[in-house]
Amino acid sequence: MFDFELDRIVAWIRDGGYTSVALQLPEGLRIRSSEITDYLFERTGVDITIIGCPCYGACDLFDYHGLTDALVHFGHSPIPSQGDDPNVLYIESRSDVELADSVGDSLDFLPERIGLLATVQYLGLIPAVTDILEAKGRTVLVGVGDSRICHPGQVLGCNCSAAESVSDDVDAFLFIGEGDFHPLAAAFGVVKTVAVLNPVTSEVRDMSEVRDRILRRRFGAIQGARDAETFLVIVCSKIGQNRSSEADRMVELIRSHGKRAFKAIMEEVTPMSLMAYRVDAYVNTACPRIAMDDSARYDRPMLTIPELEIALGEREWGDYVFDQIRP
């Protein structure tokens, strides 16, 4: 179960004297929005609006100004580099799952020095996993990320600086979380084994195979874009995905190779939103995972920033780097 801290939200609404509040939840938590609304309305009487737009991260923070007095954003931690708005409350929706006793046995294969990582929901398990590993004689390190990262050990899908900060001092990483999305960021970003512990199922697996499969696809996309003559450079209008200056740099780079480049700003990058453009390839400066994980949905090659540099011969394939969003 995830903790929605409903009584803390009630107290925050009352203390702030708000009369209207917007609720922003990612897709996976939106099913709880009606019961959350009921709970808050019954106790505060404020006007509550559920934001129906897609939400993938705190990078997506809804601009509530002019609509409500305040915003409650669920499922993600703040991104410190985006600044602090006192009228926005982040509910990280931490999990209360407890580790099975058998978990220790499945971690026996780990080497001597381990870096621990997690999604925000499972950061609370870092001390327990540390104890398990230290009892087995392992050395455990928890890195501190840059100012896009709120908590030690936390990884975003576009930023694994917490892993980078201890990468030289560990032999492998253990990631606590569900799914591939977040551990893949670490697997792309550091040249170390990344194993994943699913705290719900107790399954432990290595990310190498998934990472290598995606990297092979990325190689195909880069090759497919080498002969492209026209590029659409995508800029995202979302606060935490906007990399306008990088987009301008890409436009200049493409033109310096005698090719044509157009720049388009958009809120959502989808196959539909790109259909109308007559170009040979896309360069995505928005969330880098759109190109890396969803490329099969697009009818033309979509490259990240470092991938464009490779396609244009400015960077070697051997020097491939994960396109992280830095503060």
Ligand code: SF4
């Ligand atoms: S840019 Fe992408 S990976 Fe990064 S926080 Fe936003 S949705 Fe997640």
